[in-house]
Structures are given as structure tokens and as C-alpha cells.
Amino acid sequence: MNNSKDGFVKKRLRGIKFALKGIWILATTEDSIKAQFFIGLFAIVLGFLFNISLSEWMIQLTITGLVLVAEALNTAVEKMADFIHPNFDKKIGIIKDVAAGAAGFAAIISIIVGCIIYIPKIAYIFS
Numbered sequence: 001m002n003n004s005k006d007g008f009v010k011k012r013l014r015g016i017k018f019a020l021k022g023i024w025i026l027a028t029t030e031d032s033i034k035a036q037f038f039i040g041l042f043a044i045v046l047g048f049l050f051n052i053s054l055s056e057w058m059i060q061l062t063i064t065g066l067v068l069v070a071e072a073l074n075t076a077v078e079k080m081a082d083f084i085h086p087n088f089d090k091k092i093g094i095i096k097d098v099a100a101g102a103a104g105f106a107a108i109i110s111i112i113v114g115c116i117i118y119i120p121k122i123a124y125i126f127s
């Protein structure tokens with residue numbers, strides 16, 4: 001609940017608390033987020049194994065964040081759609097598909113970036 005008497009710092013701290021609660025809900029209940037966390041951790045292990053550069057680390061972490069953000073927003077849209085209209089509806093289907101498309105964009109970009117970073121390194125090992 002928003003209490004208008006609260007000061008700026010108190011409001012921001014409460015905002016952080018809700019954000020952490022949201023991350024906890026996503027990480028403990030959503031299989032798609034759990035899978036993306038796992039892939040993100042796998043990418044971190046790969047980063048150490050292949051000793052990627054500082055700029056590659058920054059790009060990899062940014063892309064991992066992009067995927068998690070897109071997946072989280074997709075989950076929020078799905079939950080809102082299910083709450084507003086639990087029954088089958090063509091328009092709800094399109095809304096969910098579009099939200100899933102956002103997560104799809106992020107996933108495709110992450111695969112391309114992963115290939116750009118790691119294919120030359122893997123090719124070097126086998127050359």
C-alpha cells in the first residue's frame with residue numbers, strides 16, 4: 001500500500017522490498033525463469049572456462065539481464081491476462097503470444113550473441 005506521508009527514502013526502500021519479493025516469486029515459482037537462471041549460470045561458467053574479456057562479460061551479463069527481464073514481463077502479462085480473463089478468448093491468446101514474442105526476441109538475440117562470443121573460441125580449440 002502507498003502511504004503518501006512516507007518520505008522519499010522510505011518509499012524507495014519499500015519499492016526495493018517489493019522488487020525483491022517479485023524476484024523471489026519468479027525464481028521460486030516460474031519454470032521459465034528457473035530455466036533462464038540456469039542458462040545464465042551456465043553462461044557464467046562458460047565465461048570463466050573461456051576466460052572471456054571484460055567487454056564480453058558486460059555484453060553477456062547485459063543480454064542475460066535482457067532475457068530475464070523479458071521473461072519476467074511475459075510472466076506478468078500472462079498472469080494479468082489469466083486474472084482478467086481466465087476463459088479462452090482469441091484476443092487474450094494474441095496478447096499472450098505478443099508477450100511471448102518479446103521473450104522470444106530476447107532469446108534469439110542471446111543465442112546470436114552467445115555464438116558471436118563462443119564460436120571463435122571453440123573453433124580455435126579445434127583448429
Ligand SMILES: Nc1ncnc2c1ncn2[C@@H]1O[C@H](COP(=O)(O)OP(=O)(O)OP(=O)(O)O)[C@@H](O)[C@H]1O
Nearest residue numbers: 032078085086087088089090092093094096097100
Ligand atoms: N485464455 C486464453 N485464450 C486464448 N488463448 C490462450 C489462452 N491462454 C493461453 N492461450 C494460448 O496458449 C499460449 C500459452 O499460454 P500460457 O499462458 O499457457 O503460456 P505458457 O508460456 O505455456 O505459460 P507458462 O509460462 O506458465 O509455461 C498463449 O501464448 C496463447 O496462444
